Amino acid sequence: MIKGLQHFTRITASIVLISFSTWSMADPEYTHGIAMHGDLKYPADFTHFDYVNPDAPKGGRVVQSSIGSFDSFNPFIVKGTPADGLGLLYDSLTSKSDDEPFSVYGLLAKRIRLPDDRRWVEFEMRPEARFSDGKPVTAEDVINTFRLLREKGSPFYRAYYADIVDIQALGPHRVRFEFAETENRELALIVGEVPILPKHYWETRDFEESSLDIPIGSGPYILSSYNPGRSVTYRRNPDYWGVNLPVRKGRYNFDEWVFDYYRDGTVALEAFKAGQYDYRTEHSAKNWATGYTGSALNQGRIIMEQIEHQNPVGMQAFVMNTRRSLFSDPQVRHALAHAFDFEWTNRAIFYDAYKRSHSFFSNSEMAAEALPDDAELAILEPIRHLLPEQVFTEVYRAPQTDGDGNIRTQIREGLHLLADSGWTLERGVLRNEQGQPFRFEILIIQRDLERLIAPFIRNLERMGIQAQIRVVDISQYINRLREYDFDMIITSYGQSNSPGNEQREYWHSSSAERPGSRNLIGIRNPAVDHLVEQLIQAPDREQLVLRARALDRALQWHHYVIPHYHTNSYRIAYWDKFGIPETRPKYAIGFDTWWIKR
Known part of the structure; x- marks a missing residue:
C-alpha cells in the first residue's frame, strides 16, 4: 500500500511566472462559474442569489453560543483549538451556491477558464479585491496560501489537494492550477473554495504555531475583540471590497457577530432562554421535546422551527x-x-x-x-x-x-x-x-x-x-x-x-x-x-x-x-429579532442571509 507521505513526495508544486501570451488561443473561454455536473443555475449577469433579500438592511448585533474554549486564531494547522467564526474573515476565489448541488461562482475571481477534461483551471482575479489592511489580493497570495497549507498546514490539505501538480502566476491577478493525470473532476471546484491568506502577513510569522494574533483576511468581517477562551467578536468591515458582488449581495448583514463560549450544553440552553444569545441549532431530541419552556416561549418571543432539508446526512x-x-x-x-x-x-x-x-x-x-x-x-x-x-x-x-x-x-x-x-x-x-x-x-x-x-x-x-x-x-x-x-x-x-x-x-x-x-x-x-x-x-x-x-x-x-x-430536518430556535428572506436555500439554513429587524 502507498503511504500518504510517499504519495505526496511524487507531487511537486512549482511556482512559475510566465506570460499569458504563451497560451494557445484554442483554450476555452472564460465563464462566471462552474457546475460539478450539469449546468449553472445563475446566468453571467445575475445580481444576487434567489434565497437572499438584496435590500436587507445592514446593522445590529447577533450573538451565538459555542461549547468549550479556544486558544488559537489559526484554524489551518493541527495545533491549538481554533475559535468559531474565523471563516467570516476570509474570501476565496469562488463562492458556493446553496440552492444547487455543487456549483461555484466567482468571488475573488472575476472569471474562470476550464477545459472539458478538467486537467487545469485558471482564475482571473478581481483587481479591486483587498485585504482588510488595504493591500491588494494577488496571484502570489493564492500561490503562497497553497504552499502554506500543503507544506505546513493540517495534513488534511496535503491529502485533499494532492492532485495539484503545478500552480502558476500568469500575471498579478491571474493564476492557473495544473492537475495530475487523473479524472478528478471535483478538483477544479474545490481549489476555488480555499480561504486565501495574505502573504505579507504570514511571511513574518510562524504558520505552524497556534496564536491569538489578530489575523488579516479579505472577507466581510474583521476580528475586533476577544476574551481568551470565553468570547470572540467580529465586526463587519465597512470598507469590505466585495459587498455588492452578486455572490455577496444580501448576505452578512449583521454589524457585529459574537460567539460566547459555554462549558456545558445545559448551561448554554438556559442562557439562550434567558436572552444571553440570539440563535441556536438544536442537536438534542430531548432538549427539543422538553427543554424549550418559559415565558419567552409562551409569549412568542422565541421561535422554534423544524425545517426539512434535502442534504445527505452522512x-x-x-x-x-x-x-x-x-x-x-x-x-x-x-x-x-x-x-x-x-x-x-x-x-x-x-x-x-x-x-x-x-x-x-x-x-x-x-x-x-x-x-x-x-x-x-x-x-x-x-x-x-x-x-x-x-x-x-x-x-x-x-x-x-x-x-x-x-x-x-x-x-x-x-x-x-x-x-x-x-x-x-x-x-x-x-x-x-x-x-x-x-x-x-x-x-x-x-x-x-x-x-x-x-x-x-x-x-x-x-x-x-x-x-x-x-x-x-x-x-x-x-x-x-x-x-x-x-x-x-x-x-x-x-x-x-x-x-x-x-x-x-x-x-x-x-x-x-x-x-x-x-x-x-x-x-x-x-x-x-x-x-x-x-x-x-x-x-x-x-x-x-x-x-x-x-x-x-x-x-x-x-x-x-x-x-x-x-433526521432530515434542521431544528433551530431564535429570538424574534430577525428578518428572514421569503425563499430559503435548498441545501442550507442560510443564517448568513438573515438581518436584524428594525
Whole structure:
C-alpha cells in the first residue's frame, strides 16, 4: 500500500511566472462559474442569489453560543483549538451556491477558464479585491496560501489537494492550477473554495504555531475583540471590497457577530432562554421535546422551527479504532453492533425523533438501499475477490430490535459471532484465547452523551464485555484523536450532494496513519481505496451516484462502525429579532442571509 507521505513526495508544486501570451488561443473561454455536473443555475449577469433579500438592511448585533474554549486564531494547522467564526474573515476565489448541488461562482475571481477534461483551471482575479489592511489580493497570495497549507498546514490539505501538480502566476491577478493525470473532476471546484491568506502577513510569522494574533483576511468581517477562551467578536468591515458582488449581495448583514463560549450544553440552553444569545441549532431530541419552556416561549418571543432539508446526512456512529487489535476483526465489530438497541433508545430517550442510519450517505440517492443493479455490478465485479460476499447478495441493515428493551436474541447472535472469532464467555467475562478480558473505553467530551452510551454499556455487560466512559476536555480530546489514542468514540462523517476528494481523508489507506486525518477508523483496505478513487473520478452524476453506492456497500459490510440515527430536518430556535428572506436555500439554513429587524 502507498503511504500518504510517499504519495505526496511524487507531487511537486512549482511556482512559475510566465506570460499569458504563451497560451494557445484554442483554450476555452472564460465563464462566471462552474457546475460539478450539469449546468449553472445563475446566468453571467445575475445580481444576487434567489434565497437572499438584496435590500436587507445592514446593522445590529447577533450573538451565538459555542461549547468549550479556544486558544488559537489559526484554524489551518493541527495545533491549538481554533475559535468559531474565523471563516467570516476570509474570501476565496469562488463562492458556493446553496440552492444547487455543487456549483461555484466567482468571488475573488472575476472569471474562470476550464477545459472539458478538467486537467487545469485558471482564475482571473478581481483587481479591486483587498485585504482588510488595504493591500491588494494577488496571484502570489493564492500561490503562497497553497504552499502554506500543503507544506505546513493540517495534513488534511496535503491529502485533499494532492492532485495539484503545478500552480502558476500568469500575471498579478491571474493564476492557473495544473492537475495530475487523473479524472478528478471535483478538483477544479474545490481549489476555488480555499480561504486565501495574505502573504505579507504570514511571511513574518510562524504558520505552524497556534496564536491569538489578530489575523488579516479579505472577507466581510474583521476580528475586533476577544476574551481568551470565553468570547470572540467580529465586526463587519465597512470598507469590505466585495459587498455588492452578486455572490455577496444580501448576505452578512449583521454589524457585529459574537460567539460566547459555554462549558456545558445545559448551561448554554438556559442562557439562550434567558436572552444571553440570539440563535441556536438544536442537536438534542430531548432538549427539543422538553427543554424549550418559559415565558419567552409562551409569549412568542422565541421561535422554534423544524425545517426539512434535502442534504445527505452522512453517518453518526460509535466508531471503533481498528488500529487496536481488539477491533481488527470485522466479525467482532459486527458482534458489538448487536448491543446497541436503537429502537428502545429512540423511544425511551429521543422521543421517536430519529430514523435509524444504515448508510454512509443517508437521506440521499447515493445510499445503498437495494441490491446492486447491472450498472453498479460493473463497478464492483473487478474487486469482488476483495469484498465480503454480502455486498452482492444482501442489503445491509444494522441490527434491529422490537424496542421493548428485551434484546436476548441480539445478545445471543452477538455472542455466536464472538465465539466464532475465538472469544469465550467465562463466569460473566468475555475472554480471548490468551485469557485476556474484552475491555475498552469510550472517549467523549460531552457529558450529555452518557445517556446514549449507558444503555449500550449495560448490553455489552450482558455479553461479558467491560466498557467504560472517559470524559475529557476539548483540548485533550482533539490531541488524542489526532494521535489515534482512543478505543471507541462517537463521531459523524458528513457528506455533501457531491462527494469527492474528502473521501480519501475519511477512508483511504494513505490517511490511515497520518496524524490528524479523518480516517479515525484506521481503514487500510484495497477495495475501499479503489472505490474511493473511482468515486473521485466519476465522469458524470449518474456514475457519481453508482460509485457512491458501491463505496457505501464496502464500508457497510466491513462493519467499521455501529450506526446511530439521523433526521432530515434542521431544528433551530431564535429570538424574534430577525428578518428572514421569503425563499430559503435548498441545501442550507442560510443564517448568513438573515438581518436584524428594525
